[in-house]
Amino acid sequence: MMTNGVKKWLTASVALVTAFSLTACAASTGTTTGASSPTADKKEKAVTVKFWSYPKWNGITGKETNGTLGDWEADAAKRFMQAHPNVKIETEFLNAKGGPEKVAIAIQSNSMPDVLGDSDIRLFEYAQKGLMVPIGDHLDKDYIADYYENVWAQTTIGDGKYYYLPWSISPQILMVNRTLFKQAGIEDLLPKNEDRTWTIDEYDTAIRTLTSKLKNVYGVGMFGDTTSGDAFLLNWLWGFGARTFDPTYNKITLNSDKGIAGMKFLKQLVDDKITNPGAAGIKQADALTLFNQQKVATIQGATIQYARAVNAMAQGEINKFDMYVTTPPYAKGETPTSFMTTYGYGVFKNEDADKQKWAIEFAKFLGSKENAAAVKASESLSSRKSQADLFKDSTDENTKFSSKVSKYAVDGGLAAPGFNKQRAIFSKKLQAMFSNVLTPEQALKEFEAEGNKAVAEEREKLKK
Numbered sequence: 029m030m031t032n033g034v035k036k037w038l039t040a041s042v043a044l045v046t047a048f049s050l051t052a053c054a055a056s057t058g059t060t061t062g063a064s065s066p067t068a069d070k071k072e073k074a075v076t077v078k079f080w081s082y083p084k085w086n087g088i089t090g091k092e093t094n095g096t097l098g099d100w101e102a103d104a105a106k107r108f109m110q111a112h113p114n115v116k117i118e119t120e121f122l123n124a125k126g127g128p129e130k131v132a133i134a135i136q137s138n139s140m141p142d143v144l145g146d147s148d149i150r151l152f153e154y155a156q157k158g159l160m161v162p163i164g165d166h167l168d169k170d171y172i173a174d175y176y177e178n179v180w181a182q183t184t185i186g187d188g189k190y191y192y193l194p195w196s197i198s199p200q201i202l203m204v205n206r207t208l209f210k211q212a213g214i215e216d217l218l219p220k221n222e223d224r225t226w227t228i229d230e231y232d233t234a235i236r237t238l239t240s241k242l243k244n245v246y247g248v249g250m251f252g253d254t255t256s257g258d259a260f261l262l263n264w265l266w267g268f269g270a271r272t273f274d275p276t277y278n279k280i281t282l283n284s285d286k287g288i289a290g291m292k293f294l295k296q297l298v299d300d301k302i303t304n305p306g307a308a309g310i311k312q313a314d315a316l317t318l319f320n321q322q323k324v325a326t327i328q329g330a331t332i333q334y335a336r337a338v339n340a341m342a343q344g345e346i347n348k349f350d351m352y353v354t355t356p357p358y359a360k361g362e363t364p365t366s367f368m369t370t371y372g373y374g375v376f377k378n379e380d381a382d383k384q385k386w387a388i389e390f391a392k393f394l395g396s397k398e399n400a401a402a403v404k405a406s407e408s409l410s411s412r413k414s415q416a417d418l419f420k421d422s423t424d425e426n427t428k429f430s431s432k433v434s435k436y437a438v439d440g441g442l443a444a445p446g447f448n449k450q451r452a453i454f455s456k457k458l459q460a461m462f463s464n465v466l467t468p469e470q471a472l473k474e475f476e477a478e479g480n481k482a483v484a485e486e487r488e489k490l491k492k
Contacts, residue, residue: 072114073382077390079105079119081145082127084196084371090405097121100402101145108393115386135159140376142387145394148182148192148370152443155191156490161375164190166388174397174412178437179368185443186276192374193395196408198332199433200263200367206352208325209234212241223432224354225364228267228293231326231357238325239302249315249327250294250303252459257312258451259367259440260328261458265290266365266438267358277444279483282454283476289359291461291468298462308462320346328356330369331430335407338424353426355433365438370411409434446486450479 079101087095088103098121105117120141122130128150134140140159144151154160164172164183172180179197183190209215217234219226226234235247254261262272270287273280281287297303304310304318319327320337334353341348355364373391378384393399400412409431410418416434419427441447457471466474 072112074114074116075380075382075386076116076118077143077383077387078141079117079143079145079390080122080127080131080141081119082122082124082147082371084403084406084408087405089402100405104394104399105390108390112386112389115390117390142378142383143373143375143391143394145195145371145373148194148372149442149447151192151372151374152185152447154374154376155185156443156445159376160191161377161384161388162189162191163193163375163388163391167392171392171396174414176411176413176434176437178439179370179411179434182368182370182437182439182443183372186278192372193391194370194372194411195395195400196371196403196406197411197434197437198330198369198408199430199437200259200328200330200356200369201334201430201433202354202356203319203327203329203334203337204352204354205319205322205325205349207349208242208245208322209238209352210350212238214238214241218352219354223364224429226354226357228357228359232293235297235302235326236300242325244323246304246318246324247302247326248297248304249319249324250298250307251310251312251315252308252455252462253311254455254458255311255452258454259369260312260330261294262440262454263328263356263365263367263438264294266367267356267362268293269359269362271439271441273439273441273444277441277483278487280450280476280479283472286359287472288468291472295461295468308459322347322349331409331427331433332369332407334426334430351426353429355436364433364436366433366436367440368434368437371408372411444483445490446482449482449486450475453478453482 081098081101083097083101086092086097086099088099092099098119101119101121105119109115109117131140131144151160175194179194180190183192183194185191204218206215206218209218214234214237217230217237219230239245239247251257251261265282265287268286268290270282270284270290272282298307304315304324315324315327316329316333318324320340334351337346337351340346356366358364373394375384375387375391378387397412397414400410400415401418403410404418416431419431422428444450454475457466457475460466461468461471
């Protein structure tokens with residue numbers, strides 16, 4: 029029986045579904061079913077497991093000329109059923125537009141899938157409501173040890189349990205237009221060390237020099253509307269050592285000396301016109317467009333956005349220029365940080381013990397080392413250390429380098445109750461600071477008060 033809190037959440041989920049549509053995949057809706065009459069193993073009861081997923085590429089390997097969305101998922105289900113004849117996997121493909129609503133309605137009618145492949149933010153929403161199996165309890169040490177520690181650590185909701193298997197990750201990087209740096213005669217200011225790291229001071233010197241030398245070109249792409257891309261902005265503050273939430277996701281901690289230092293840095297860049305004009309009112313996508321138009325020289329982005337830019341050049345959609353990828357800058361005495369956009373597999377709770385058992389086993393199979401390399405087809409990186417050289421044969425040096433950034437993963441707080449509410453509050457305070465309505469100190473103080481209230485209210489709802 030569902031609690032009143034869960035019922036209220038389900039109603040709200042249908043209305044707010046578009047707010048949670050953050051997954052980067054695009055898919056068409058369709059249904060495939062495994063063997064129609066699986067042969068039950070003598071020792072195992074015949075079971076049917078429902079698997080819903082958002083396909084991320086066409087074909088099994090992504091190279092087939094006649095491949096379709098969901099081929100890899102269907103093949104994975106087929107391979108699992110061959111190994112376990114008593115299990116029938118029913119696979120259904122979702123798309124970013126209607127998929128979240130379909131899942132919300134399925135929960136409301138107690139007909140949810142057994143295994144779900146989805147973005148981290150929605151899997152956290154389901155886990156917060158007590159709907160997901162803490163799958164970490166069903167993994168052995170070797171299975172977990174192959175994950176990047178700071179990526180695996182972000183699959184919890186702060187209760188010491190781990191709720192999904194991270195599969196594909198798209199690390200945050202700093203995208204640099206090296207052509208513009210060459211034109212300004214300052215290519216030597218770009219980091220050349222193995223990890224391509226540079227401090228905030230080194231970066232600040234570079235972009236200020238570039239802005240002074242090139243007409244109508246700005247050092248960094250900046251945006252104040254962070255309601256759908258806050259991690260790309262917040263990574264500047266995280267680089268100063270600040271963190272948005274405490275480890276239990278009970279309160280906002282960004283209002284600190286380090287957080288204020290980060291906000292002051294951003295404000296100074298805007299005031300000194302080192303950023304694109306109108307930074308207060310635009311989104312990350314708008315700033316990214318300016319980068320592709322070569323009007324800004326650097327921008328915080330993700331590996332998937334880098335791949336899209338490269339493809340756009342190849343297709344003649346944007347003019348070609350030499351790109352260089354680095355780790356995001358960090359303050360002296362701190363370490364680099366990189367937010368990870370993650371896609372993974374979770375298991376919904378089920379009162380049928382046999383169904384629950386095989387749902388867990390299938391999820392473990394999907395997230396196993398055996399299936400880890402498949403993420404390459406979507407230009408994503410693997411969450412597993414054993415796949416660190418996934419792109420070692422790539423002719424793109426930036427793509428090969430990007431795999432090194434995973435070790436700098438930072439927790440963006442997606443598991444916090446009321447995450448979307450607090451991010452909207454932060455956006456308003458940031459815009460107010462960029463517009464000189466609030467000082468950096470005032471912006472973070474108001475964000476702390478209002479954001480903590482939103483988080484507390486959502487946490488109280490969870491208890492009902």
